[in-house]
Amino acid sequence: MFGRPPALASLLERFREGQPVALARAISMVEDERPGFQELLHAVLTRGPSARRVGLTGPPGAGKSSLLAGVAGAHRARSERLGIVAVDPTSPYSGGALLGDRIRMSELATDPGVFIRSMASRGSLGGLATTTKEVIDLMDAFGFDRILVETVGVGQTELAITAAADTVVVVLVPESGDAIQAMKAGLMEIADVFIVNKADRPGSARLVKEIRLAIHLRTGRALEDVPAHHGVDLSHMGRPAAEPAKPPAAPDAWEVPVLTTNALTGEGLPEVIGALDAHRGWLERSGQLGARRRARARVRVRDVVERELRRAAWSSDAVSARLEGGLDRIQAGEGTPYSVAEEILALLLR
Amino acid sequence: MFGRPPALASLLERFREGQPVALARAISMVEDERPGFQELLHAVLTRGPSARRVGLTGPPGAGKSSLLAGVAGAHRARSERLGIVAVDPTSPYSGGALLGDRIRMSELATDPGVFIRSMASRGSLGGLATTTKEVIDLMDAFGFDRILVETVGVGQTELAITAAADTVVVVLVPESGDAIQAMKAGLMEIADVFIVNKADRPGSARLVKEIRLAIHLRTGRALEDVPAHHGVDLSHMGRPAAEPAKPPAAPDAWEVPVLTTNALTGEGLPEVIGALDAHRGWLERSGQLGARRRARARVRVRDVVERELRRAAWSSDAVSARLEGGLDRIQAGEGTPYSVAEEILALLLR
Numbered sequence: 001m002f003g004r005p006p007a008l009a010s011l012l013e014r015f016r017e018g019q020p021v022a023l024a025r026a027i028s029m030v031e032d033e034r035p036g037f038q039e040l041l042h043a044v045l046t047r048g049p050s051a052r053r054v055g056l057t058g059p060p061g062a063g064k065s066s067l068l069a070g071v072a073g074a075h076r077a078r079s080e081r082l083g084i085v086a087v088d089p090t091s092p093y094s095g096g097a098l099l100g101d102r103i104r105m106s107e108l109a110t111d112p113g114v115f116i117r118s119m120a121s122r123g124s125l126g127g128l129a130t131t132t133k134e135v136i137d138l139m140d141a142f143g144f145d146r147i148l149v150e151t152v153g154v155g156q157t158e159l160a161i162t163a164a165a166d167t168v169v170v171v172l173v174p175e176s177g178d179a180i181q182a183m184k185a186g187l188m189e190i191a192d193v194f195i196v197n198k199a200d201r202p203g204s205a206r207l208v209k210e211i212r213l214a215i216h217l218r219t220g221r222a223l224e225d226v227p228a229h230h231g232v233d234l235s236h237m238g239r240p241a242a243e244p245a246k247p248p249a250a251p252d253a254w255e256v257p258v259l260t261t262n263a264l265t266g267e268g269l270p271e272v273i274g275a276l277d278a279h280r281g282w283l284e285r286s287g288q289l290g291a292r293r294r295a296r297a298r299v300r301v302r303d304v305v306e307r308e309l310r311r312a313a314w315s316s317d318a319v320s321a322r323l324e325g326g327l328d329r330i331q332a333g334e335g336t337p338y339s340v341a342e343e344i345l346a347l348l349l350r
Numbered sequence: 351m352f353g354r355p356p357a358l359a360s361l362l363e364r365f366r367e368g369q370p371v372a373l374a375r376a377i378s379m380v381e382d383e384r385p386g387f388q389e390l391l392h393a394v395l396t397r398g399p400s401a402r403r404v405g406l407t408g409p410p411g412a413g414k415s416s417l418l419a420g421v422a423g424a425h426r427a428r429s430e431r432l433g434i435v436a437v438d439p440t441s442p443y444s445g446g447a448l449l450g451d452r453i454r455m456s457e458l459a460t461d462p463g464v465f466i467r468s469m470a471s472r473g474s475l476g477g478l479a480t481t482t483k484e485v486i487d488l489m490d491a492f493g494f495d496r497i498l499v500e501t502v503g504v505g506q507t508e509l510a511i512t513a514a515a516d517t518v519v520v521v522l523v524p525e526s527g528d529a530i531q532a533m534k535a536g537l538m539e540i541a542d543v544f545i546v547n548k549a550d551r552p553g554s555a556r557l558v559k560e561i562r563l564a565i566h567l568r569t570g571r572a573l574e575d576v577p578a579h580h581g582v583d584l585s586h587m588g589r590p591a592a593e594p595a596k597p598p599a600a601p602d603a604w605e606v607p608v609l610t611t612n613a614l615t616g617e618g619l620p621e622v623i624g625a626l627d628a629h630r631g632w633l634e635r636s637g638q639l640g641a642r643r644r645a646r647a648r649v650r651v652r653d654v655v656e657r658e659l660r661r662a663a664w665s666s667d668a669v670s671a672r673l674e675g676g677l678d679r680i681q682a683g684e685g686t687p688y689s690v691a692e693e694i695l696a697l698l699l700r
Contacts, residue, residue, distance in 0.1 A: 042688035048680070290681065297680045297687055301673060302664070304691035305698075309659040312699055314652070323651060330398070330647045331640065337647055338392035341654035348655075349662055350700055 008036050012043055015142065020115060023142045027117060030134045038304070041134055044141035049293060051083070051140040052280055055149045055165030057158055057187070059176040063197040066263035067171060067272075068150050069106050074273045075146055076113060083139035083147040084108070084116045087132060087161055115139065129160035130303040133296075136164065159186055164296055166289060167279045169193045169272075172211070174203030188218055191256060193275045199260035199268065211258045219253070252286045254279065312348065319344050358386050362393055365492065370465060373492045377467060380484045388654070391484055394491035399643060401433070401490040402630055405499045405515030407508055407537070409526040413547040416613035417521060417622075418500050419456045424623045425496055426463060433489035433497040434458070434466045437482060437511055465489065479510035480653040483646075486514065509536055514646055516639060517629045519543045519622075522561070524553030538568055541606055543625045549610035549618065561608045569603070602636045604629065662698065669694050 011029075014022035026044075030037045054071075056064050072082055108114045117139075119132055132149075139147050149165055151158035162168050170191040175198075194211050196204050257275050261268030283289040313319055326340030361379075364372035376394075380387045404421075406414050422432055458464045467489075469482055482499075489497050499515055501508040512518050520541040525548075544561050546554050607625050611618030633639035663669055676690030 038688045042686045045686040045688070046683065048683055294677055294681055297677055298673070300687035301676060301690050301694065304687055305663055305694050306656075306660055308691060308695050309663065309698070310656055312695070313655055313659065323648070326651060327644055327647055331644055333396065333398055336392045336395040337650035337654055338388045338395070340651050341658060344651065344655050345658050345662070348659070348700060350698060 008040060008043075012040070015044060018143060023115065023138065026138050027135050030138060031119070031131055033131075041137065045137055047141065049137070049140050051144050052146045052167075053136065053140070053149065053165040054146065054167045054169060054276060055151070055162040056169045056171060057151045057162040057190075058171035059173075060152055062171045062173045062176055063263045064150060064152065064171050065106075067195065067197060067261065068148060069108060070263055070266055070269045071272060071276075072108055072114065072148060074269060076108075076111060079113075080145040081143070082108075082114045083136075083142070083144040084114060085132065085136055085139070085147065085149045086116065086118045087128075087149070087151045087158065088118055088120050115142075115144065129157045129164075130300075130307065132161045133164045133300065133303075159190065163190050164299075166283055166292060167192045167276060169195060169276075171195045171197050172207060173198045174201050174207050188214055192254065192279050193272070194256060194258040195268075195272060196258065196260045197263050200262055204260060208258050208260060215256050215258070219256075252282075254282050254286070254288075309348075313344070316347070318347055322347060358390060358393075362390070365394060368493060373465065373488065376488050377485050380488060381469070381481055383481075387484075391487065395487055397491065399487070399490050401494050402496045402517075403486065403490070403499065403515040404496065404517045404519060404626060405501070405512040406519045406521060407501045407512040407540075408521035409523075410502055412521045412523045412526055413613045414500055414502065414521050415456075417545065417547060417611065418498060419458060420613055420616055420619045421622060421626075422458055422464065422498060424619060426458075426461060429463075430495040431493070432458075432464045433486075433492070433494035434464060435482065435486055435489070435497065435499045436466065436468045437478075437499070437501045437508065438468055438470050465492075465494065479507045479514075480650075480657065482511045483514045483650065483653075509540065513540050514649075516633055516642060517542045517626055519545060519626075521545045521547050522557060523548045524551050524557050538564055542604065542629050543622070544606060544608045545618075545622060546608065546610045547613050550612055554610060558608050558610060565606050565608070569606075602632075604632050604636070604638075659698075663694070666697070668697055672697060 011022055011025060015026055026040060028034075029040060056068055056071075058064055068084070072084065075082055109116065117135060119128070119135065136147055136149060147165075149161060151161050168190045170187045170193070172194065173196065194215075196207050196211070198204070199208075259268055259271050259275060261272060263269070283292070322344050323340065326335060326343060329335035330337065330340060361372055361375060365376055376390060378384075379390060406418055406421075408414055418434070422434065425432055459466060467485060469478070469485065486497055486499060497515075499511060501511050518540045520537045520543070522544065523546065544565075546557050546561070548554070549558075609618055609621050609625060611622060613619070633642070672694050673690065676685060676693060679685035680687065680690060
């Protein structure tokens with residue numbers, strides 16, 4: 001079913017030797033869906049995932065690139081080899097420099113222990129999410145200790161990519177709106193760690209409180225038990241006086257912390273690294289790491305099957321002929337897209 | 351292949367009698383993809399499209415709802431029956447009231463010659479575009495003279511929906527950024543009419559100039575020939591002194607006008623209505639109306655085929671069993687999502 005590329009064996013050999021140029025070529029091959037890209041992925045993925053995958057997401061202007069640089073620096077200080085995937089939105093109304101550009105401009109760009117790949121989300125209706133996850137897999141297979149995935153914006157594509165991480169960090173700032181909006185965007189469902197960045201700004205204490213309340217409402221955990229480790233002084237923040245009794249969370253449940261940072265000064269960064277390590281420990285202890293990987297594999301199989309179904313449908317000459325004839329009949333009032341689709345499906349499916 | 355609903359005949363009868371309740375029920379059936387929705391669509395679409403379909407799109411805050419109300423009012427004054435579809439974004443960072451809510455609050459809501467349907471774009475990776483286009487088709491089949499489709503935002507979903515109109519109006523405001531950004535978002539490719547709304551604000555003359563330049567660059571048409579009918583006084587706007595010679599546009603090419611409006615005061619609205627009528631005339635004269643309908647039918651067939659392929663894949667017990675076994679093998683290091691996908695495809699495809 002999948003095509004066989006001529007030079008795949010050579011590329012695979014250099015990839016396995018750890019040549020960054022081979023990784024870059026493999027990524028381009030997957031991004032462009034060049035013949036044999038599925039075989040390449042199959043060949044490198046047989047060993048399964050091993051990198052620690054951390055996704056960061058949040059609205060534009062939340063300071064994610066500064067935070068990413070800080071997190072990456074801390075991991076580099078532990079000699080971890082890092083792969084970074086930055087998914088740049090190209091919404092015409094977002095303004096500002098692209099995330100990938102900003103990362104490239106930082107000192108990370110010249111660090112041989114860091115591999116940065118930027119991907120543009122323009123022009124994609126779902127396909128990007130699959131491709132990006134495949135690029136993450138390539139980086140994992142290449143041997144990075146940790147992969148940081150950065151998405152800007154809150155579309156379904158970004159959510160799908162972010163949810164492909166082992167640990168999902170949602171970064172908000174007081175200006176980005178309240179926690180109710182974050183809940184609406186589906187961020188509550190995917191967040192393993194919340195960060196309120198630019199925590200020196202007005203409204204951050206209130207946002208922390210709202211997020212904790214939202215976690216409380218979602219998990220049924222007593223509000224006092226929602227961790228709120230403050231890397232930035234928020235002693236002026238009040239707490240609700242009394243809370244109704246709630247059933248305690250399951251003993252192996254992860255308690256989503258709400259952290260505060262000031263990425264530009266580095267305040268709160270040690271707590272972020274601590275939370276990432278703690279979440280990794282919990283993932284391994286609880287069996288959730290395996291569960292998440294299985295869930296990811298399930299989504300990937302679905303994605304690949306659907307992509308190949310589309311490919312099979314629209315590369316068939318018989319289907320093309322049936323489609324053109326069908327369009328003639330639709331224009332003549334002798335059919336509808338539904339009757340034509342049914343004819344095409346009969347050609348394709350067993 | 352498609353299911354047969356029990357009460358379809360009765361619903362169809364009432365739909366064809368013109369009962370708004372039947373239209374509302376049909377729309378819900380399509381939105382929820384209830385059994386038989388494809389058969390319903392097939393049954394009502396055999397007569398083909400006849401309504402004039404106008405899509406309005408642009409960034410949040412461009413004043414589209416005011417403009418839509420003005421355009422709708424002008425068409426109602428000509429006794430046209432109107433269907434309005436408002437696709438509301440639910441981005442947590444867009445802020446403000448939903449478009450549909452705002453329309454409902456206007457006087458249009460109590461006009462029996464107007465049917466308004468609001469659809470939320472949340473939670474969809476492409477599926478929404480198809481469903482929305484099917485709702486537009488239902489409104490067309492119901493007999494409205496004109497259908498106004500309003501999308502907010504610039505995602506691929508919104509572009510896909512907007513491009514399903516006969517005439518696409520792109521609304522920008524000086525605050526929404528420059529024309530280069532609009533080009534990047536793919537708006538240049540789909541716009542039949544540009545409107546610079548809130549044209550009394552600073553920067554509107556410059557934005558008009560930029561859009562005209564972008565059209566000029568795109569079409570190769572001499573800049574002097576790009577129509578710029580000003581409903582709002584922009585006499586202070588300069589023109590480039592000299593332009594290099596360009597080949598003249600094809601005689602049957604549509605000249606995308608760049609209009610200026612102030613939707614709140616109604617300034618420029620007659621010119622908008624004039625441009626919509628002119629574009630309709632051109633569509634019919636040039637044969638482009640038939641070409642666009644055929645292109646739409648082609649996309650629809652593809653959409654329906656792909657939706658049914660997904661349905662066929664994931665409703666099959668044999669596929670489910672193969673998937674679960676495949677996930678076990680992936681976790682045991684004996685397979686990858688690509689090998690499992692290949693097995694599933696072998697079950698599905700002829």
